[in-house]
Amino acid sequence: AAFRVIACGSASDEDGAFTRESSADAFSSFSAVPSPMAPAPPMAAALAPRPEPVPAPAALSIEPKFTVTSSEGVAGRTGSPGPQPIGGGTAFDFNDNEVATQSNSGSPQAQHVSQRRIIIRTVNMQLVVTDIAASLDHISKLAKRFEGWVVSSDRSLTHRGAxxxxxxxxxxxxxxxxxxxxxxxxxxxxxxxxxxxxxxVDIQSRLTNQQATESALLRLLDRAETVEEALNVQRELSKVQQEIERMEGRIKFLEETSAFSLVSVQLKLAPSEMPVDAGEDQTVSPRIPARFRATFTPAAGIDEFNFTWDFGDGSEPVFSNRTAPTIEGDKRVTATITHFYSDVKNSPYIVEIEMDGFGETGVTEGSDILIVTVTDIPTVEVFAGEGFVIDQGEEAEFSGSFTRPEGLTNVNYKWDFGDGTAPETGLIPEGSTRVVTAHVYEDFRPFAYQAVLTITADSEVGEVEVASPLTVVVTEKPAWTVAGWDAGDTGRTAVRTLSAVGAGLATAAIWAGIFSPVWIIALGLVYVGRGRLKVRFAKSGRLATEESED
Structure with a gap:
């Protein structure tokens, strides 16, 4: 015979009749026919109870009826008691007939029940506090005061906590x-x-069905006649019980998380004030580098620093962590940062530095600003004069001029005559645009001297320096002259001629020395040739004499 196991919807049902058959949705079938190895009890079919009709499970409405149990007391409903909370706290009971009736009646109580929802609230906060340890202790006590508990706590850093x-x-x-x-x-x-x-609601409904299935399997396990039947029922019972435990765990979790909200708090130590000096206000020119360096005094125990320069012109701020100590006690300076301003259109600019430091004693921060004015460099044009020719030993007069725009102060000049003598310098009086001086070139040389006039001045954007050169040709001073004849000039010419002749002879001697082996070989060949000719001529003479005698 084949059986199908049907779980009744009511836990109060007495032992009923069960049928079991093989199907995709049914439990693993087992045979009621006696095994050949074990003879079946006599009259087994006659002794088996007759199946009784199994009532169909009542339809379960998903509209909840709640019973709320909390630390303050119980707010319940009249009627039969429903399932109790899995882990204490708030329980939610579902009564099919009552809820359906109340929902259809439209009574105030039914409206209140329909509006009751299960809400899980979570809060995340980031707080700045003056003491991390004291704040963690205060929050822990606060949880206990409200009958809650601490889920986790972290104080791995001195300036942060959670x-x-x-x-x-x-x-x-x-x-x-x-x-x-x-x-x-x-x-x-x-x-x-x-x-x-x-x-x-869904989990509660499925839990009720699984519990009913568990009860049915337990009754079926009691009625199993063979070991195989018992094992099959036990296997299915284990699956159902595992599913029940999983549902009960999920229900407990939802009950606790809805009854007790989670509050996560991130704590950050309030920073102490750190004195920062961004430096004096500056005036710079476009495309000329502006340099920034700040001085600060950190508290004891602070040894790591970060700083950011914002130049106020819309460019990207510059971040760095490089600092250096100074000889002034606890003061430190930041690394020098260079920035270029492109034009004067939006000048002046507000430049700000923000710093923060941290260490064993906590966190510190500070900031400061300075004003940067961007303006064009004053244009100064300098003219040293035209080049000239002068005899050696004579006084040469130099007269240079320059433009003097407004805003120039401390205007100085420098004449460098290019002959190795010390340059002439001086302060130019207010309103003057010309520099006149004199110089004597004592020595002649075949190429021109290079004299340079340099004008330097101070402006609001810094020092201005402009130079202008000129050439000075110095000729030799004429010697004593008689009737157009210059003895000195003639002597110099003679010396130069003799020097040229001597240089030629020396060159010839050098070349002769270089080619001396060649000359020696050539002379040797000539000498040998001449000897051979003499011998030949001597032989010819003897022959001629002998013939004449004959």
């Missing part, structure tokens, strides 16, 4: 107000709500 607590949902707003009051500053506060009513 803590998470759970407090009753109906008192969450009061806890948030107290947390705000203990902080120097609330940097952020984020509150989220999640409605899990539908999930809770």
């Amino acid at each position: 803590i998470a607590i759970r407090v009753p949902s109906d008192q969450l707003d009061d806890v948030i107000l107290l947390l705000r009051g203990m902080a120097e500053e609330v940097e952020s506060e984020i509150s989220t709500s999640e409605d899990v009513t539908d999930e809770y």
Whole structure:
């Protein structure tokens, strides 16, 4: 015979009849026919109870009827008691007939029930406090005061901390107000709500069905006649019980998280003030580098620093962490930062530096500003004069001029005559635009001297320096002259001629020395040739004599 197991919807049912058959949705079938190895009990079919009709499970409405149990007391409903909370706290009961009737009646109580939702609230806060350790201890005590608990706590850094607590949902707003009051500053506060009513109702409905299935399997296990039947029923029972435990755990989680809200608090130590000096106001020119360096005095125990320069012209701020100590005690300076301003259109600019430091004693920060005025460099034009020719030993007069725009102060000049003598310098009187001086060139040389006039002045954008050169040709001074004949000039010419002749002879001697081996070989060849000719001529003479005698 084949059987199908049907779970009744009521837990009060007495042992009923069960049928079992093989199908995709049914439990693993087992045979009621006696095994060949074990003879079946006599009259097994006659002794088996007759199946009784199994009532169909009542339709379960998903409209919830709630029974709320909390630390303050119980707000319940009349009627038969429903399922109790899994883990204590708030329980949500579902009564099919009553809820359906109340929903259809439109009574105030039914409207209140339909509006009751299961909401999980979560709050994340970032607070600035003056003492991390004291704040963590205060928040922990605050959770216990509201009958909550601490979920986690972290104080791995001296200037930061974190803590998470759970407090009753109906008192969450009061806890948030107290947390705000203990902080120097609330940097952020984020509150989220999640409605899990539908999930809770669904799990409760499936749990009820699984519990009914468990009861049916337990009764079937008691009636198993063979070991195989018992094992098959036990296997299915284990699956159902595991599913029940999973549902009960999820229900417990939803009940606790909805009854007790999670509050996560990030704590940041309020920084102390650090004196920062950005430096004096500056006046610079476009495309000329402006340099910035700040001085600051950190507190004891602060040894790591970050700083940011904002140049006020819309360019990207510059970040760095490079600093250096000074000889002035505890003072330190930042690395020098260079910036170029493109034009004078939006001048002046407000330049700001922001610094923060941290270390064993906490966090510190400071800032300062300076004003940068961007203006064009004054144009100064200098003219040293035209080049000239002068005899050596004579006094040469130099007269240079320059333009003098407004805003120039401390105008100085420098004449460098190019002959190795010390330059002539001086301060130019107010309103004057000309520099006149004299110089004597004592020595002649075949190429021209280069004299340079340099004008320097101070302006609001810095020092201005402009130079202008001129050439001076110095000729030799004439010697004593008689009737157009210059003895000195003639002597110099003779010396130069003799020098040229001597140089030629020396050159010839050098070349002769270089080619001396060649000359020696050539002379040797000539000498040998001449010897051979003499011998030949001597032989010819003897032959001729002998013939004449004959």
